[in-house]
Amino acid sequence: MTRSRRLLSDICASLLAHRQRTVLMVLGLAVGVAVLSATIVIGEGTEARIKGLVDKHGLDMLMVRAGGAVQVFAPQTDRGLATLFEADVRAIETEIPGVELVSGVQNQRGITVVHNDRSVTTRAFGVEPDWLAIRHREMGDGEFLSDQDMAVMARVVMLGAKVAKELFPDGDAVGRTVRIGNDPYTVKGVFIEMGVNAGGDDWDDRIVVPLTTSTRRLFNRPYLEQIVIQVSDVRQMPEVAERVRNLLRVRHSITAGKLDDFFVREPEDVENAELETRSTLSAMSLAFAIVALVAGGLVVMNLMLVAVSQRSHEIGLRRALGARSADISRQFLLESVAVALAGGGIGVVLGTAIAMGLAAAGVATSRVTWVPFTVALLSCTFVGVAAGFHPARRAGRIDPAATLRQRGV
Amino acid sequence: MIEVENLTKSYRKGATVLPVLNGVTLHVTRGEFVAVMGRSGSGKSTLLNILGLLDRPDAGLYRLDGVDFSAADDDALSSARNQKVGFVFQQFHLLERASALRNVSLPLLYSDDQDDDMERARKALDAVGLSHRLRHLPSELSGGEQQRVAIARALVNHPSLILADEPTGNLDAQAEREVLDIFRRLAGEGQTLVLVTHSNAVAARADRTLVIDDGKIVPENGHAVVPEAVEASVRRP
Numbered sequence: 001m002t003r004s005r006r007l008l009s010d011i012c013a014s015l016l017a018h019r020q021r022t023v024l025m026v027l028g029l030a031v032g033v034a035v036l037s038a039t040i041v042i043g044e045g046t047e048a049r050i051k052g053l054v055d056k057h058g059l060d061m062l063m064v065r066a067g068g069a070v071q072v073f074a075p076q077t078d079r080g081l082a083t084l085f086e087a088d089v090r091a092i093e094t095e096i097p098g099v100e101l102v103s104g105v106q107n108q109r110g111i112t113v114v115h116n117d118r119s120v121t122t123r124a125f126g127v128e129p130d131w132l133a134i135r136h137r138e139m140g141d142g143e144f145l146s147d148q149d150m151a152v153m154a155r156v157v158m159l160g161a162k163v164a165k166e167l168f169p170d171g172d173a174v175g176r177t178v179r180i181g182n183d184p185y186t187v188k189g190v191f192i193e194m195g196v197n198a199g200g201d202d203w204d205d206r207i208v209v210p211l212t213t214s215t216r217r218l219f220n221r222p223y224l225e226q227i228v229i230q231v232s233d234v235r236q237m238p239e240v241a242e243r244v245r246n247l248l249r250v251r252h253s254i255t256a257g258k259l260d261d262f263f264v265r266e267p268e269d270v271e272n273a274e275l276e277t278r279s280t281l282s283a284m285s286l287a288f289a290i291v292a293l294v295a296g297g298l299v300v301m302n303l304m305l306v307a308v309s310q311r312s313h314e315i316g317l318r319r320a321l322g323a324r325s326a327d328i329s330r331q332f333l334l335e336s337v338a339v340a341l342a343g344g345g346i347g348v349v350l351g352t353a354i355a356m357g358l359a360a361a362g363v364a365t366s367r368v369t370w371v372p373f374t375v376a377l378l379s380c381t382f383v384g385v386a387a388g389f390h391p392a393r394r395a396g397r398i399d400p401a402a403t404l405r406q407r408g409v
Numbered sequence: 410m411i412e413v414e415n416l417t418k419s420y421r422k423g424a425t426v427l428p429v430l431n432g433v434t435l436h437v438t439r440g441e442f443v444a445v446m447g448r449s450g451s452g453k454s455t456l457l458n459i460l461g462l463l464d465r466p467d468a469g470l471y472r473l474d475g476v477d478f479s480a481a482d483d484d485a486l487s488s489a490r491n492q493k494v495g496f497v498f499q500q501f502h503l504l505e506r507a508s509a510l511r512n513v514s515l516p517l518l519y520s521d522d523q524d525d526d527m528e529r530a531r532k533a534l535d536a537v538g539l540s541h542r543l544r545h546l547p548s549e550l551s552g553g554e555q556q557r558v559a560i561a562r563a564l565v566n567h568p569s570l571i572l573a574d575e576p577t578g579n580l581d582a583q584a585e586r587e588v589l590d591i592f593r594r595l596a597g598e599g600q601t602l603v604l605v606t607h608s609n610a611v612a613a614r615a616d617r618t619l620v621i622d623d624g625k626i627v628p629e630n631g632h633a634v635v636p637e638a639v640e641a642s643v644r645r646p
Binding site: 321322 | 458488491492506507516
């Protein structure tokens with residue numbers, strides 16, 4: 001056997017010889033790691049669920065509509081209120097913290113798109129490049145509009161899946177030319193099929209052009225129907241909405257008591273409240289896990305110190321038999337790390353099981369990834385070294401002659 | 410083998426300095442079996458610790474196997490203890506929860522030899538007549554057997570020197586005889602042994618007896634005899 005393997009087997013034998021102490025130390029850390037991994041597994045599950053909800057319902061999006069409180073009822077027709085302009089978009093983008101992405105939006109019904117002998121009358125949108133991410137839309141084919149398209153007011157168009165299917169029954173829409181009004185537009189991309197949403201909007205029955213193209217060419221008007229905003233943190237939605245309201249009131253010179261000429265629509269709050277509770281819960285259990293880990297580390301350190309003083313004769317003996325001071329320190333440090341890793345192993349399995357149990361009971365959402373295992377490994381190695389350092393140093397400093405003399409003649 | 414010239418050592422206890430060794434000079438040749446006698450506090454154990462490289466002298470010369478360790482660092486001293494010295498203690502100092510075999514193989518943990526530990530430990534136990542007790546824990550062995558395990562542990566690295574501190578102090582007459590027989594046999598095989606004892610009977614089994622008193626070796630004249638009164642007062646059960 002090599003020296004290190006011999007040392008390792010000696011450490012295992014030492015730990016087994018002091019079973020009670022070893023079990024106590026392992027349990028001390030297992031509790032902390034179990035809470036930590038359960039928190040992570042549930043946290044990851046919740047995170048995944050939030051992301052799913054956000055993607056599905058656009059929970060991270062604020063929408064500003066032109067017109068006042070009447071807009072609560074979704075407009076049946078485009079009413080052409082000239083209250084929102086591109087300058088408002090840029091002001092929101094630069095002046096409001098917590099805003100991730102912004103896009104101005106124009107739209108108009110009854111736009112006819114022609115390809116050869118086929119034509120579709122649909123609703124056209126003029127938007128900016130960030131709109132795709134804000135609305136969580138995806139391209140099925142081709143690309144979305146670019147900054148370059150905006151800059152040159154390019155005559156490019158992105159088609160909804162249904163529009164593409166009607167104009168190009170054989171597929172291959174991208175790169176072809178369609179006619180909108182009197183102008184030719186190149187099909188740059190086709191959206192993936194979305195289906196009809198809960199509000200009855202058929203998102204496959206839409207076309208999208210660059211906002212500059214719609215303001216200057218297609219609609220030839222400067223005012224916007226909407227401004228869509230993605231917030232950086234879903235939980236700050238109400239604050240960001242309030243800031244947008246205040247900014248627009250100032251910009252539109254609306255004094256106190258007067259009605260707004262715009263309407264800020266927030267996503268449903270119900271889900272938000274739930275998410276917030278969960279994140280508070282997970283912050284609390286994370287704090288508890290850290291406290292438990294620190295406590296576990298202190299338990300390990302104290303028991304190691306007890307071990308060092310109880311085993312001082314053994315240490316003296318080992319020194320007499322040829323152990324270097326460093327060998328003794330290393331032995332105790334490795335014992336501490338081994339105990340910590342054992343605690344971590346048990347804790348991570350226990351924690352994952354608890355999280356999965358809670359998920360099965362419908363109390364929480366869980367998602368098992370490699371994260372808790374890595375976190376457990378790292379935190380336990382850290383705790384093991386931190387807790388073992390002081391006892392190990394003390395063990396290495398024990399004077400063999402003195403300890404052997406204590407019981408000697 | 411052992412050359413000691415004018416060794417001094419004192420311990421500091423608070424403000425007072427307690428001189429323990431005041432110029433000890435002694436020589437032990439290879440294969441010699443030497444007993445060291447003296448009253449409690451005469452400096453026997455301190456001398457043994459210095460001879461065993463567990464402690465350093467304040468002044469004077471000590472050469473083991475021709476090597477002067479006065480300037481050696483902890484690593485070098487540890488390695489020399491491991492390779493050149495075997496200790497036998499009055500209290501045996503065995504790991505209580507480890508088998509005889511693992512106890513004997515303990516010094517090999519700290520040596521760089523790649524030989525099969527267990528085989529060497531088995532051979533050492535065989536040499537002290539305990540090949541039938543390999544897996545026993547110390548608590549399952551008699552006092553004499555425990556001390557023989559400790560001797561096997563001292564032998565396992567083939568040291569140049571075996572140091573025994575009252576090795577029979579905790580043993581009955583029968584076990585004492587067995588242990589001394591082993592020491593005698595080892596000396597016959599060329600093993601150098603230095604043994605500290607209070608007992609004239611034990612010292613009588615050595616080739617030579619040195620008496621240490623007041624931190625000095627009393628001039629030799631064959632087998633020194635410590636007055637029985639002294640022995641009786643310090644002999645422990």
